[in-house]
Amino acid sequence: MKFSGRLIAFLLLGLAYAVATFLVLRHTMDEVRSDRVTIRMSQWQLEGGVREAIDAIIRRYEQLNPRVHVVQIAVPDPVYQPWIQTQMIGDTGPDLAEYSWGWPDIARNFQPITAEVMQPNPYNRGTPLAGRPWRDTFIDGMTSSDNYVQALSDYFGVSLTTHVMRIVFNRPLLRDITGRDTPPRTYRELLALCDKVHAYDRAHRLDLVPLANSRTTHINLTGEVMASLTPRLSAQMDFQHRLKLDPADLGVAYLRGEWSYDSPDLTAAFDVLREFGAMCTPGFMQRERDSALTDFVAGRALMMVTPSWEASSLLQLCPFALGAFRFPYPREDDPVYGRFTTSPMSEGQLFTGMPFYVNRHTRHRAEAIDFLRFMSSQEGAAIFTRVSNWQPVTLGVKASDFADQFKLQPDGYCWYAGFLGPSGHPDASKFIQSELGQLWNNGGSVDAFRRVLRAGVADKVRDDFRRDIIAGVSNARREDVAAVAAAELAPANARAEPVRLMTVGNEIYIYQTRAALALPVRSTP
Amino acid sequence: MKTAIMLLGFCLAAGAASASPLAAGWQALANYRAVDALRIFDGVRAATDTALAREARFGHGVALLDLQPVTGAQLDEARRVFTELADIGADDAAQGARFFLGRIAQHHQPQPDPVEAARQFRRLVSEHGNSRWAQAALSRLALLQIYELDPAAPPAVRIAEAGKLLAQARTPAAESELHYTIANALFFYRLPAADALPHLLAAERLRQLDWPTRVEVLVQIAELSRLAGDRVQAAKFYRTFLVENPRDLRVYIVRQHLAEVDKPAP
Known part of the structure; x- marks a missing residue:
């Protein structure tokens, strides 16, 4: 019997159709089984070990709750946001969705869990966390923007992990170059190590660089370098006496001319950034993180700037032993930059992330929240870190040995400042990021960088503030309606309670931002 | 049939909260379902019970503010409904309608009209x-008053004007909000x-601040207090902050400052 190409093509097509039909039917049948509830959760973390960790949590949860079936939907991050928003608009969204506080329509798509987070998590029964409000069982007390959505004054998200930036290094290669496998402890030791790497490279003709980096992975570390050199300037800008600065505070102060990129502190920070850039793979601002990863795995870089979420993948990819250390920022004893620093320096606010939100229209609210409780219990978090090698965020859960190297060091001074994004929004920060080449390119300089910042940042801050006002007013409108609805639904004896509009703090921000925009535009020096 | 089932669902969901026939409409609005809310309110607008009919008209006006896309015609219609309610009667619907006339001028119309908003609120x-x-x-x-009505006046004068509103505050929440607004x-x-x-002390004492605001306050x-030399008061509030926010990133600096004010005076 002879098969023509066309027949084979039709057979393959038919087979594919049959398989697809079977899969859809199986999925559908699974959902309609009357004896158990199916809840679906979506997330975009496809890094090594995460899907497996969530599957492991689900398996254990289903053992404890045979009546509930949990389906994980892993969606690649480049398409996740449009995918989830389409699903939510189409009313086909999953019961639980990884989401972010900065994305639109939280109030329309998701429901608050404020009442639940004030109650103990039953899955922590028998542990030291028993009886504590769920909120207080997280290492940050659910203070992250992804958990407590300040614009809506409610808790929405339950986080699963947290991340920091580290320098990961090739332990055997470090030993070959320096004779020891311990990383540098000070900024000057790091500079000396980079010199040694260059000398080793020249001697062995290896095409080796000290530090692999990319246009995306440098961002957090760059921000920390800035923070390490600007605590004194930040303290001067704390006009509200909060011992912290929001980027928008800095934006207002910038438009008022209360600080500039010519301040000695910022000039010193730019000098350190320039030295940092010189350690990295030439042209790293044009490279993606995959290129940095390839350089490091192939032994063309001794170290790599690594967010901890990449580290679990590295563990699977690297054929050599790994180590990790915190970037050794210049401290008070540094001969050049010491006068700008204040020790100890905190590694920044502990931001828990990978938050899961409850679909406003889920038919299985109780089951969805119950699963979140298990996932964030000590048992669930222990499974998560063991299988994924990511950080746990539940109190009392020890990170896996590998993940422990990526544990955030929060103690110390930190002003939350954002001199490289003085508005807290994309226009200003993207503009500054896009101009870092003025600092890092061949022939680049601190002066050239400051020149473009002087010329361009104020306009970008204004653009961001305009966007903030639009978003703020839109929130106020929506909250007005929700507030009056809540007020009218209140029992008659509670009608004297205040009408719960958008918080006055959020409304103040709208007016202050407008006032900042009304300031006269200063000429560029 | 679908509508009937939906209405029944809303009624069941809202039943515990309130016995009003309009509860389902308010519940729909709480869930950002303005179309459903409007249908429910419009079904009751012609009720013979005057109070019920007025509440339904009030709900109709509020729903128009959230019915996407919000058009100029909708805003005009909402303004008309609210004006009728506010000008005839003194009940809760009249008061809410007056509030929304101010709010439309303040935030809902494309170009805010602070003068009109202030006039309605006053x-x-x-x-x-x-x-x-x-x-x-x-x-x-x-x-x-502080930010919009008289931008030519010195800020201190505008803030002082706003401070006079404290005399009108009858509830702890309103008083607290005013103190916080002035401090800010x-x-x-x-x-x-x-x-x-x-x-700030007055706002804190009233215990009405939402949690993120309280942390800052x-x-x-x-x-x-530390800067003013009131070491005892400073220490008290540093300690309160530490007890209530053990995981805030400022804990380190706050401990340093607490140690400073706890030292015996020189």
């Missing part, structure tokens, strides 16, 4: 000063920070 406060709507309007009126404006205009301290009171 009328509400003068006619129904004790109502929940007037009390909610007070801090919003203060914002208009003093910081924003870089006026002497010490002047903010009594307002505790630090601000402690810091301003």
Whole structure:
């Protein structure tokens, strides 16, 4: 019997159709089984070990709750946001969705869990966390923007992990170059190590660089370098006496001319950034993180700037032993930059992330929240870190040995400042990021960088503030309606309670931002 | 049939909260379902019970503010409904309608009209000063006075004008919001920070601040007290902050400052 190409093509097509039909039917049948509830959760973390960790949590949860079936939907991050928003608009969204506080329509798509987070998590029964409000069982007390959505004054998200930036290094290669496998402890030791790497490279003709980096992975570390050199300037800008600065505070102060990129502190920070850039793979601002990863795995870089979420993948990819250390920022004893620093320096606010939100229209609210409780219990978090090698965020859960190297060091001074994004929004920060080449390119300089910042940042801050006002007013409108609805639904004896509009703090921000925009535009020096 | 089932669902969902036939409409609005809410309110607008009919018209106006896309014609219709309700009657619907006339001018129309918003809020406060709507309007009126109504006047004068509204505050929530608004404006205009301290203390004492605001206010009171040389008060608020926010990133700096004010005076 002879098969023509066309027949084979039709057979393959038919087979594919049959398989697809079977899969859809199986999925559908699974959902309609009357004896158990199916809840679906979506997330975009496809890094090594995460899907497996969530599957492991689900398996254990289903053992404890045979009546509930949990389906994980892993969606690649480049398409996740449009995918989830389409699903939510189409009313086909999953019961639980990884989401972010900065994305639109939280109030329309998701429901608050404020009442639940004030109650103990039953899955922590028998542990030291028993009886504590769920909120207080997280290492940050659910203070992250992804958990407590300040614009809506409610808790929405339950986080699963947290991340920091580290320098990961090739332990055997470090030993070959320096004779020891311990990383540098000070900024000057790091500079000396980079010199040694260059000398080793020249001697062995290896095409080796000290530090692999990319246009995306440098961002957090760059921000920390800035923070390490600007605590004194930040303290001067704390006009509200909060011992912290929001980027928008800095934006207002910038438009008022209360600080500039010519301040000695910022000039010193730019000098350190320039030295940092010189350690990295030439042209790293044009490279993606995959290129940095390839350089490091192939032994063309001794170290790599690594967010901890990449580290679990590295563990699977690297054929050599790994180590990790915190970037050794210049401290008070540094001969050049010491006068700008204040020790100890905190590694920044502990931001828990990978938050899961409850679909406003889920038919299985109780089951969805119950699963979140298990996932964030000590048992669930222990499974998560063991299988994924990511950080746990539940109190009392020890990170896996590998993940422990990526544990955030929060103690110390930190002003939350954002001199490289003085508005807290994309226009200003993207503009500054896009101009870092003025600092890092061949022939680049601190002066050239400051020149473009002087010329361009104020306009970008204004653009961001305009966007903030639009978003703020839109929130106020929506909250007005929700507030009056809540007020009218209140029992008659509670009608004297205040009408719960958008918080006055959020409304103040709208007016202050407008006032900042009304300031006269200063000429560029 | 579908509508009937939906209505039944809303009624069941809302049943526990309120016995009003309009509860399902308010519940729909709470869930950002303006189309459903409008249908429910419009079904009751012709009710013979006057109070019920007025509440339904009020609900109709509110739903129009959330019916996407919100058009100019919708805003005009909402304004017309609210004006009728506010001008005829003094009940809760009239007060809420007056509040929303101010709110439309303040935030809902494409070009805000602060003068009109302030006019509506002032009328509400003068006619129904004790109502929940007037009390909610007070801090919003203060914002208009401080930031919008007279930008040529010195900020200190504008803030002082807003301070007079404190005399109208009848509820702890309204009073707290006004104190917080004034303190915040003093910081924003870089006026002497010490002047903010009594307002922050008053706001904290009223115990109405939402949690993220309270965290900031505790630090601000402690810091301003330290700068003013009131070591005992500073220590008290640093300690309160540490007890309530053990995982805040400022814990380290706060401990340093607490140790400083705890030292015996030189």
